[in-house]
Structures are given as C-alpha cells and as structure tokens.
Amino acid sequence: MSRRVLISPRSLTEKREPVLRLLEAAGFELVFANPGRTPTEEQLLELLPECVGWIAGVEPISERVLRAAKKLRVISRNGTGTDNIPLGVAKELGIRIERAEGANARGVAELTIALMFAALRNIPELHHALRCGQWQRRGGIEISDRLVVLIGCGAVGRLVIQMALGLSARTAAYDPFPNYSFMPAGDGRFRWISFEEAINTGDLISLHCPPLENGAPLFSRSVLERLKDGCCLVNTARATLVDEAGVLDSLDKGRLRAYATDVFDPEPPLARSPFLSHPRVITTPHIGGFTEESVRRAAEAAVHNLLAALH
Numbered sequence: 001m002s003r004r005v006l007i008s009p010r011s012l013t014e015k016r017e018p019v020l021r022l023l024e025a026a027g028f029e030l031v032f033a034n035p036g037r038t039p040t041e042e043q044l045l046e047l048l049p050e051c052v053g054w055i056a057g058v059e060p061i062s063e064r065v066l067r068a069a070k071k072l073r074v075i076s077r078n079g080t081g082t083d084n085i086p087l088g089v090a091k092e093l094g095i096r097i098e099r100a101e102g103a104n105a106r107g108v109a110e111l112t113i114a115l116m117f118a119a120l121r122n123i124p125e126l127h128h129a130l131r132c133g134q135w136q137r138r139g140g141i142e143i144s145d146r147l148v149v150l151i152g153c154g155a156v157g158r159l160v161i162q163m164a165l166g167l168s169a170r171t172a173a174y175d176p177f178p179n180y181s182f183m184p185a186g187d188g189r190f191r192w193i194s195f196e197e198a199i200n201t202g203d204l205i206s207l208h209c210p211p212l213e214n215g216a217p218l219f220s221r222s223v224l225e226r227l228k229d230g231c232c233l234v235n236t237a238r239a240t241l242v243d244e245a246g247v248l249d250s251l252d253k254g255r256l257r258a259y260a261t262d263v264f265d266p267e268p269p270l271a272r273s274p275f276l277s278h279p280r281v282i283t284t285p286h287i288g289g290f291t292e293e294s295v296r297r298a299a300e301a302a303v304h305n306l307l308a309a310l311h
Contacts, residue, residue, distance in 0.1 A: 009057030100301035104289025149202030152209030
C-alpha cells in the first residue's frame, strides 16, 4: 500500500504544525504543496497519484483530479466546508471525506465581530484617509441594541450570537434546519426568524451557511434590494453567496452601509475586482480560521481523522 499523504492547506504548508509528525510516526511520507499558496489543478495532478491520503484545504478539487488519484482512500479537510469537493465523484470512487467539525469556529466568529465593528465605525476608510493626510471624520453607530441577524446558525453562528449578546446587541438567526435547543438568552434578545424577516429587519447580517446547490447567489439582487436601509452585510462563509454587482449597486445607492468580506471567487481576487477599490467594501484575505489556535485545532482534527480512516 502507498504510504504517501499530501498536505495542501495554505496554513499547513506555510508553517508545519507539530501534529503532522504523528503521520510520520505512523510510517507515512508527507508530500507538501507549495508553501502558503493554493495548489493549481496541474500541481494536484502531479502530486496526488501516489498518495493514499490527503489533508486538504479550500482549494478547488476537480473530478479530473480525483479520477487521477488512483490510490487515494481519504480526503481529510482541515475545516468543515466540502463545497470545493465533487462529493458524488468521491463517493463513486470510494474516497472517504472527513471534516474537522468546529475546529476553526472561534477564529471565524471573532473575525466576524471584528468586521462588524470595522463596518459600523468606518475604520478602514478613515484609516486610509488619515494615512493620505486627510482629517476625515465620519460618524459611526454602536452595536448595542442593534439587531444582529445570522444566516446559518451552526458552530460559528452560535459563537457569533453569544459574542453579540455580550455586546448588548439584539440577535436573531435564520437556518433551514434550526436547532431549537440553542436558546442562549432568556430575556428575548435572541430568536429564530424567517429568511424574509431576516433580510427585512437586520441592522447587521452575517453569512454562515454553505452556497446553494445550484450555484446561484443566496443574496441576489432582488434580495439585496429588500434589505433594511443602512444594513451592514458581513460574509465569512463563501463568496458565491452574494451577487457581486448587486452588492456594489446597493452600496452606491446607500441601501448597504458597508460590505465586509473575508472570501472571494476566485482566491486571490483578480486585481481589477471592484471590491478591492470600493471605499465601503472591507476586505481580508480569507483569514477567518487563520489564527494560531484555529490552525492547531484544525490540523489536529484533520490528522486524527486521517489516521482513523486509514487504519
């Protein structure tokens, strides 16, 4: 049996976590993708064919890549999302998929709150103006008593709700499969709501859900047009959840106060992406789970899942 394991997440190729030694101790040979970079399809086709296991990140995984990986038995994600994997093809080929459930939830949740504050207080825009020699003061708004609405309320969403409640915000969540046992506030400062109420009433709306199966944006132009005036939209989930042109139009018309995103399609974004130049778009380079603690937890979960599957 092949004993090679591919390591491709950017966070694990840039800084090699000690937990990877467990794989070497178990007799596996580690193969690393380019440090700190998302591997291309051609690179994966070159690296994978002799691998029996793969610790994978968010890089796109094509059907072509999977069919070329004749010895691959398991893909162990260092996160929870699997929308970058053709699951039907993996099932057909007998390739097991493992996920690191909740490992990076706190990192993503904390970034979500940081982006909310950046949007409410116009921090990036004013920081840039001051660096350019402009004393440009623009009034912000406080999060206390604002309605923070989550679209999707899994591990990340529940943490965001708890943090927002600690900041005296009102909170609500829409989830197509709600876990009604989650009820963190007995004083009515959290409730489950419909999608329509979510988009009509939220002062801050944060996305924590997978993309739609058909690839269409959940926040289409028609949905964006129904948002409450002055709403801030935060996206630490997937870029394809929003209609990019619709977001820019809503910002220009003043319906959206700000759009804060940690995710792009493609990644890295094209240099001409209008999101990179719009003054009220706040951007970070997909760092939600990129904290020392989240990377360590995710790596540990991915390694243990891989070992369990291969043994």
